[in-house]
Amino acid sequence: MSKFKEYDVEEIDALCSLGKALSSPIRIEIMQLLYEEGMIIGDIAKKLDERYFARELPHKFKFGVTGCQNNCLKAEENDVGIKGASIVEWEEAACINCGICEKTCRVDAISTVDGKIVLDEEKCNNCGRCVKACPTDAWKATPAFEVSFGGLFGNRVYKGENYLPLVTSEEQLFRITDAAIQFFDDNANPGERFRMTLERVGLDKFEEKIKEAYNG
Secondary structure, eight states: OOOSOOOOHHHHHHHHHHHHHOOTTEEEEEOOOBOGGGOBTHHHHHHHHHHHTTOOOSSOEEEEEESOTTOTTOGGGSSEEEEEEEEEEEOGGGOOOOOHHHHHOTTOOEEEETTEEEEOTTTOOOOOHHHHHOTTOOEEEEEEEEEEEOOBOSSSOBOOBOOSOOBOOHHHHHHHHHHHHHHHHHHOOTTOOHHHHHHHHOHHHHHHHHHHHHHO
16 A cells, blocks of 8 residues: 555646746745655645745755655755655564565665665665565655755756755754755855855855754
């Protein structure tokens, strides 16, 4: 049985219209993909819209929001990219050693050693495929967000960078987005994109501010 909540076409269309309706300086692009445990990632886009729409800034500021780890939206090419993620844990007592999770993992993060499952957290991309594939619910997932900063696509292309561990609550996420936009507002020159501001002012200074927001 699917773990995703079903949404009708009109509701999806309403969410998708957010990305088309917003104008400079804040722009939010969303992908209409469902997020683990019934939460739709478009809900985050709606809340970002409510929080930042029409705020005056030195130049445009773009959010890319998607629930898909395949990254169809290319979230990292935006000033702030937000992707749905799953923090996964294995429960030995529920495992029957069928090997399905190991076969399902696309990044070879799961292996079997001496009859026990081993998760390589360095390789894991937090997609949650192991959770969906397990026939005995031996894998559990905690919903989270992966956030990147300073992406750019145009005459110059730059993949946004991840300075933080996975974000585990909306409150924490919005502290982080508040800090990112405030840093841009405080430091950007008129007409300057966020990436250029970070490089001019110093990535280390931004990283310090964003980690303060992460830690609350």
